[in-house]
Structures are given as structure tokens and as C-alpha cells.
Amino acid sequence: xxxxxxxxxxxxxxxxxLLGWLMALGRTAAxxxxxxxxxxxxxxxxxxxxxxxxxxxxxxxxxxxxxxxVPREERIATFDNDGTLWVEQPMYNQLAFALDRVKVLAPQxxxxxxKQPFKxxxxxxxxxxxxxxxxxxxELVKATHAGITTEEFESIVKRWxxxxxxxxxxxxxxxxxxxxxxxxxxxxxAKGFKTYIVSGGGVxxxxxxxxxxxxxxxxxxxxxxxxxxxxxxxDKPVLARLxxxxxxxxxxxxxxxxxxxxxxxxxxxxxxxxxxFEMLQWTTTGKGPRFGxxxxxxxxxxxxxxxxxxxxxxxxxxxxxxxxxGWVVVDMKKEWKRVFPLEK
Amino acid sequence: xxxxxxxxxxxxxxxxxLLGWLMALGRTAAxxxxxxxxxxxxxxxxxxxxxxxxxxxxxxxxxxxxxxxVPREERIATFDNDGTLWVEQPMYNQLAFALDRVKVLAPQxxxxxxKQPFKxxxxxxxxxxxxxxxxxxxELVKATHAGITTEEFESIVKRWxxxxxxxxxxxxxxxxxxxxxxxxxxxxxAKGFKTYIVSGGGVxxxxxxxxxxxxxxxxxxxxxxxxxxxxxxxDKPVLARLxxxxxxxxxxxxxxxxxxxxxxxxxxxxxxxxxxFEMLQWTTTGKGPRFGxxxxxxxxxxxxxxxxxxxxxxxxxxxxxxxxxGWVVVDMKKEWKRVFPLEK
Numbered sequence: 001x002x003x004x005x006x007x008x009x010x011x012x013x014x015x016x017x018l019l020g021w022l023m024a025l026g027r028t029a030a031x032x033x034x035x036x037x038x039x040x041x042x043x044x045x046x047x048x049x050x051x052x053x054x055x056x057x058x059x060x061x062x063x064x065x066x067x068x069x070v071p072r073e074e075r076i077a078t079f080d081n082d083g084t085l086w087v088e089q090p091m092y093n094q095l096a097f098a099l100d101r102v103k104v105l106a107p108q109x110x111x112x113x114x115k116q117p118f119k120x121x122x123x124x125x126x127x128x129x130x131x132x133x134x135x136x137x138x139e140l141v142k143a144t145h146a147g148i149t150t151e152e153f154e155s156i157v158k159r160w161x162x163x164x165x166x167x168x169x170x171x172x173x174x175x176x177x178x179x180x181x182x183x184x185x186x187x188x189x190a191k192g193f194k195t196y197i198v199s200g201g202g203v204x205x206x207x208x209x210x211x212x213x214x215x216x217x218x219x220x221x222x223x224x225x226x227x228x229x230x231x232x233x234x235d236k237p238v239l240a241r242l243x244x245x246x247x248x249x250x251x252x253x254x255x256x257x258x259x260x261x262x263x264x265x266x267x268x269x270x271x272x273x274x275x276x277f278e279m280l281q282w283t284t285t286g287k288g289p290r291f292g293x294x295x296x297x298x299x300x301x302x303x304x305x306x307x308x309x310x311x312x313x314x315x316x317x318x319x320x321x322x323x324x325x326g327w328v329v330v331d332m333k334k335e336w337k338r339v340f341p342l343e344k
Numbered sequence: 345x346x347x348x349x350x351x352x353x354x355x356x357x358x359x360x361x362l363l364g365w366l367m368a369l370g371r372t373a374a375x376x377x378x379x380x381x382x383x384x385x386x387x388x389x390x391x392x393x394x395x396x397x398x399x400x401x402x403x404x405x406x407x408x409x410x411x412x413x414v415p416r417e418e419r420i421a422t423f424d425n426d427g428t429l430w431v432e433q434p435m436y437n438q439l440a441f442a443l444d445r446v447k448v449l450a451p452q453x454x455x456x457x458x459k460q461p462f463k464x465x466x467x468x469x470x471x472x473x474x475x476x477x478x479x480x481x482x483e484l485v486k487a488t489h490a491g492i493t494t495e496e497f498e499s500i501v502k503r504w505x506x507x508x509x510x511x512x513x514x515x516x517x518x519x520x521x522x523x524x525x526x527x528x529x530x531x532x533x534a535k536g537f538k539t540y541i542v543s544g545g546g547v548x549x550x551x552x553x554x555x556x557x558x559x560x561x562x563x564x565x566x567x568x569x570x571x572x573x574x575x576x577x578x579d580k581p582v583l584a585r586l587x588x589x590x591x592x593x594x595x596x597x598x599x600x601x602x603x604x605x606x607x608x609x610x611x612x613x614x615x616x617x618x619x620x621f622e623m624l625q626w627t628t629t630g631k632g633p634r635f636g637x638x639x640x641x642x643x644x645x646x647x648x649x650x651x652x653x654x655x656x657x658x659x660x661x662x663x664x665x666x667x668x669x670g671w672v673v674v675d676m677k678k679e680w681k682r683v684f685p686l687e688k
Contacts, residue, residue, distance in 0.1 A: 073561060150603060194563075207607045217417060218607030219538075228603060230596035230622055237626050239603050246604075252574035259494060259572060259583050260590075261605060263551045263562030278574055282581050 041187040044180040048335040050293070053328045054184065057291045061267065062191045068289040072192040076266040078258060078279060079185070081199035081206065081223075083272040083313040084295050085214060087166065087176040089304040091126065092312055094201050095137070096173075097160055101144035109143075118143070130311045141202070142243035146226055149238040150204060157208050171342070174213050179341045181295075184270075185214055193268070197221045198258060200250035200275050204241075222257045224249045250275045255282035267291065273313040280318065284325055292327035294318060299333035302343075385531040388524040392679040394637070397672045398528065401635045405611065406535045412633040416536040420608050422598075422623060423529070424615040425543035425550065425567075427657035428639050429558060431510065431520040433648040435470065436656055438545050439481070440517075441504055445488035453487075462487070474655050485546070486587035490570055493582040494548060501552050515686070518557050523685045525639075528614075529558055537612070542602060543567045544594035544619050548585075566601045568593045594619045599626035611635065617657040624662065628669055636671035638662060643677035646687075 037043065045051040061070040082088035102112070102121045112118035117136035120128030129136060145153065166176045185195050197206060197216055203223030210216040225246040228239040249257040255278050258266060269276070269283035272295040280292040296315065297306050307315040322329050332339070381387065389395040405414040426432035446456070446465045456462035461480035464472030473480060489497065510520045529539050541550060541560055547567030554560040569590040572583040593601040599622050602610060613620070613627035616639040624636040640659065641650050651659040666673050676683070 073555070076563075203604075203607070211417070219420075219605065221607065225604065228600055230599045230626070237599070237622070237629055239599065255574045255581070255583065256572055260547075260569065261563065263547070263565065278581070282574070285581055 036183065036187045036190050041190070042180065042183050044183055044337045046335050046337055048331075050328050050330045050335050054187075054291075054293070057268070057289070058188065058191050061289050070267055070289065074264060074267065075188075075191070075193040076196065076262055076264050077188050077193045077268040078196045078198040078222075078254075078266045078270070078283070079181070080271040080273070080276045080279070081197050081201055083297065084270055084276070085177055085181050085185075085197070086173065087169075087303065088313045089297075089306065090167065090312075092201065093166075093173045093176075094205050095129075095140075096164065097157070097205065098140045098144045100160060100164065101156075102140065105144065112143075126311075138245060141226065142245075145202065145205075146241045146243035149233075149240055150228060151238070153204055153241055154208050157205055161209060169340075174209055175342060176340065177213060178295075178336075179338055179343075180336045181270075182214065182341065185216070188268070189215065195220065196258075196262065196266075197223070198249065198254050198269075198279060199223045200248070200253075202226075203249075222249055222261045224253075252278045254279035258282070269293070270295070271318065272297065273315045274317045275313075277318040277321065280327055281321070281325070284327065292322075292325065294322055294327055294329045296329050296331055298331050299336070299339065301333075302339045303332065305333075380527065380531045380534050385534070386524065386527050388527055388681045390679050390681055392675075394672050394674045394679050398531075398635075398637070401612070401633070402532065402535050405633050414611055414633065418608060418611065419532075419535070419537040420540065420606055420610040421532050421537045421612040422540045422542040422566075422602060422610045422614070422627070423525070424617070424620045424623070425541050425545055427616040427641065428614055428620070429521055429525050429529075429541070430517065431513075431647065432657045433641075433650065433654075434511065434656075436545065437510075437517045437520075438549050439473075439484075440508065441501070441549065442484045442488045444504060444508065445500075446484065449488065456487075470655075482589060485570065486589075489546065489549075490585045490587035493577075493584055494572060495582070497548055497585055498552050501549055505553060513684075518553055519686060520684065521557060522639075522680075523682055523687075524680045525614075526558065526685065529560070532612070533559065539564065540602075540606065540610075541565045541567070542593065542598050542613075542623060544592070544597075546570075547593075566593055566605045568597075596622045598623035602626070613637070614639070615662065616641065617659045618661045619657075621662040621665065624671055625665070625669070628671065636666075636669065638666055638671055638673045640673050640675055642675050643680070643683065645677075646683045647676065649677075 042051055042054070060066050060068055063069060079085055082092050086093065099121050102118060106112060113122065117129050117132040117139055120132065161172060161174060164173060165171060166173055169176055188195055195216055197210060197214070197220065199206060201223050203221055203225050206221050206223055207218035210221050211218065227242040227244045227246045229242055230237060231240055247253065247257065254276065258279065265286040266283045267289065268291040269279050270293045271280055284290040284292040294315070297304050299305060306313065307319060386395055386398070404410050404412055407413060423429055426436050430437065443465050446462060450456060457466065461473050461476040461483055464476065505516060505518060508517060509515060510517055513520055532539055539560055541554060541558070541564065543550060545567050547565055547569050550565050550567055551562035554565050555562065571586040571588045571590045573586055575582060575584055591597065591601065598620065602623065609630040610627045611633065612635040613623050614637045615624055628634040628636040638659070641648050643649060650657065651663060
């Protein structure tokens, strides 16, 4: 009897989670996939310097009679994800995913209790985790993202996203995306740009949901990755995820990743942190018209206010370089009418 | 006076090379970019089992009322390059490029005279090169493809293609492409497929010309690669090519490469050798309708006849697996009306 009830409850929870996921996707999806309004393609942006610069640039490079016209096939626009398209505070959402995975997997790993960075996870010790640095992060990723097939990993990500809630906003992470940036993605696509995500986050953590949430298909998502191995299991081929780093798509890795996946230099690039510095530099030093933009988190009330000292999304070098290089810096508080899709 | 004449000659040669390249591109480009004829989208294919199988499959998966309908965004078709889209005999064209580069660079490397695989190159000893195996090939690639920026490499490839001629057909390699396959690429794109190249060849060796020759943009080319490093030279960022292998996109590397770059399993896959075996297996064991095809080189008169014993494009395991897996095997001699674009 006990088992039956538990099973029924589990089934109900699974259905509820799936429905939650579909509904969450449905709500933001409508926004990411719509056609922009020709009269005002960026309605959630106040009439300020950033909106003006974006529209002026896009207009001049897409007008065939323009001296700086860019042919359609060369219109590549690359977007960082964490802090540029969705919230990255109080920690990267993928880190929240990894921490939840550590807890799920803990019973199989009694040795984690005394081992960093796992101990810090159980103690809820964010400082300890941050102190473990990129090495600690890689340890966490190896422990929580590997040892399963690509298809199993995809299901785990989807199930997690359906259930998990942002600790402050108390809604799915996929609803903690920036409405002004959704409009920008849509506007650029309507103007013939191919929009790419170029993120330090895991490529297979993003691909299951970027089409529905951002209108960006999996093949236009570039990210960090672990190695996978082709092998037969019960005579069926699978791709097994190995606990071995393949590529870190951050800092100087971003232009390398763009070259690897796209083979063209972007015309426009969008970021929010020092991790995007080289992508912005690579983009804007190309010949012909180029555009770089930084989202500056200045809105502690509606979202977060952070830059130079931050653990996640530290913005320092790139902010100093912005004026020197003519990069547009968006003052989120002043320039965004609303931050999230579901707000009035 | 001597210098001036030499300069003038060099300039004339450069212009001629560039014109040759543009003309060569122009001729095949028209074919790769055209719209297919609705009445007969594959005019260079005889009415045989392969043409029938292709058209039946494409028709059923693109008809919305069909029980095996495939939504547009999932229509991924992957093509091997060497021996599937262009000639790979008497050796891979990229190997011909590497050999020419060895000769150009030889004066700076007196040590190569006594060192394999370089000695074999100077001796015109193809058997010696083949004996050096993949390790020898990697040595050649490191020596001839690295130490320069990505932009410099692109220019070198373009200049070489403009000048080099296939030893038997005596025309540019970009004209040694298969007309029936150009029509197939075009037909699939017209039916909403995204066409990808998935080749053991170097990705940066292919990207400079695949758009014009095959209608496949650089971002849809997946291939082997060496590592590149982002760095500043004279205050300008460049991507420097390092003598270090990044990824080998062959055999089991092909499904890994497809997963890495596309993040979806293909619906259709096309190859001609054992190097394509895993790509075909991965593709055709997916759920729902899938299609695998092997180009079998049976035409020694118009092209080449080879399979099980061949040095380049060896077809053995994949041929045995074809009937077991329902892969279509194209008998080039019987099923192709013409092989190359410029033939009657």
C-alpha cells in the first residue's frame, strides 16, 4: 500500500512538473517567437542612448543602399547568456542545478561529506564554493554532469527546470529572462541576423530550452562542454558523457568558440561581464561596421546591482574598455521599462 | 628593372589566380544555388532504386498529413565531403594541398630532407606517406597548417584552390564535385532541410569555399580541427593556429562532432566510406523516420572504382552493414547520368 501511494504521488508530481515546464515554456515562448512591432520593435526599452544606438546601427547595416551594408549571410549576432539573457544572481543557475544534483547523488557518494567542494555544498557555504574557484566548479561539473548519456542528461535538465524555482523571484529560471533582450533577439532575427548564444555555461545544459525560451535553436548555442564518447549499449549507439573537460567557452575561449562553431566574425556582440571582454574585442575590431554592447546591472530593486566586486558576472576590465572602444553600456535601471516578461 | 618585371609578373599572376578562382566558383555556384526543378529535382540521377528511395523518403517526411512528418527545425541532413561530394582519388585533395605546402615551406626546413613523412613527399612516395598512417598525416598537418593566423590560412587555401589542378581531370578541385550530389543538396534545402558537411577533412580548409560550391555556409561545416589561440599582435586580436590537434571528425568522431555542433540527431546522412559508418549508424538508429545512403564508387571510366582495398575512402564495414540496416547504396556507374557539373 505504501509503495502504491508513493508511486501514485511520484507519478502525480512528475505530471505536475511536466505541465509546469510546458506552461512555463508556453508563456515565454510566445514572446520569443513573435514578430516585432515595426513601429517600435523594442517596446520594453526606454527611449535612451542604448535603444537609439541599436536601431541606428541595425538600420544602416541592413539597408542595401548604405555604404556599410552587410549581406544577410554575414549578419551574425552573439549573445552571452548568464547576466545578459537571464539572471545570474545570487549564483549561476547552472550552479544551482549542480548543487541540487550533488544532493540527489550524495547517498551514492559518502566520501563527499568530507571533501571539497562537496562539503561546502552540504554546508550551504557559498563562500567556500567560490573559494574553490574554477577548479572546484569543474569538480562539481564532473561529478554531476557526467557518467550518463546525452539523452539522459537532457531529461534531467528538463525535469529540473520544471521544478526548480529562483530563490528570490520564486518562479522557474526560464521566466527569469530579460524581456528587453527577448525583444532584441526577435528584432535582430526579423532583420536577417542569425542569433547565437555564446556562453561559459554548459552547451548541453542550455540546448534543451533555448529554442522555446529565446527562439535560438540548439545548433546556434555555443558553450562549455565535457567530452562525450560514442559507444554501443545493448547494441544501441549512445553518446556517453565523460568526466573530462572538452572546452571552456569563456574569456578568450569565446572568440575561439565562435571561430570553431561559426567560422565568421560576429557583426554584433552582447555581454555583461569580463568573461565577454574578448568576444566584444574580437567582434568590434573586425573590418567594417561592428557593434558591442554591455548590459550593466544597476537595478537592485527590480533585479540586482553589481559589477566590479561580484563573484558571478564580475564586470571590471570590460567596463573600463567600453568607452575606449565605443561599446554601448545599458543602464538597466534607467533604460529598461520592465525587466521580466511577466511584469507589467 | 628586374624587380619591376618580377613584381608586374607577380601581380598579373595574382590577378589571374584570383580571376580563375572567381570564375571557377561562379560556374559551380550557379548550380549549387539554383532552385530545383519541381517536375524532376534530381535530373542527373537515372530513374533507379536510389533516386526513388530519396524522393519517397523526402516526400513522406515533409508532408504535414503524414504519420512520419518531421517538423522543419528537425530536418538535419549531414554529408561527408571526400568521396561523397567531391573526388578523393588519387588522394584526399587536402593532402595534395599539404604536399604543395611542404614544398613551399621546405627551404625553411632543411631537416625535413631526411625525416618522414616529409622525405616521402619529396620522393613522391605515396606508399611511404600512406605507411606513415594517421600519425604521419597529423605530422604533415601540424607542419603545414599551423603557425599562422586563421585569416592567413584562409587566404592560402583560396590561393591554392585557384591555382591547383586535379592531376587526372586537369581542372580546379572545386569543379571535381558531383553534380548529382549538388542537386541533392539543393533539393533537400528546398524541402526545408538544413544541410551540413561532416568531414574528416579540416574545417578551415573547407569553410572558405563550401558556400559558393555547395551552398553550405561556414557555420554548417563540421570537420577536424587544430587548436587556435586568441592573442594580440600589434594590439590587434588574432586567432593563431597551433600545431596541436583539437578534434578528429572521423569514424566515431562524426556522431560526436554532430552532437557538439548541431545538438540534434540527423534525419538523413550521406557517406561513402567506413569513416562514415558511425554517422550512418547514429543517424539511422534514432527514433522515427531516418535515412542513410552510401555513394559506391563503381565508375572507373568517368571517375574511380574502389571500395574494400582502397587507401583513401576505404569502404568495407559500412558496405557490409548497408543491407542489414536498410541503407541505400548508390551504384555510381548505373545511377548517375553524369558525374561532374561541366560534362554533357
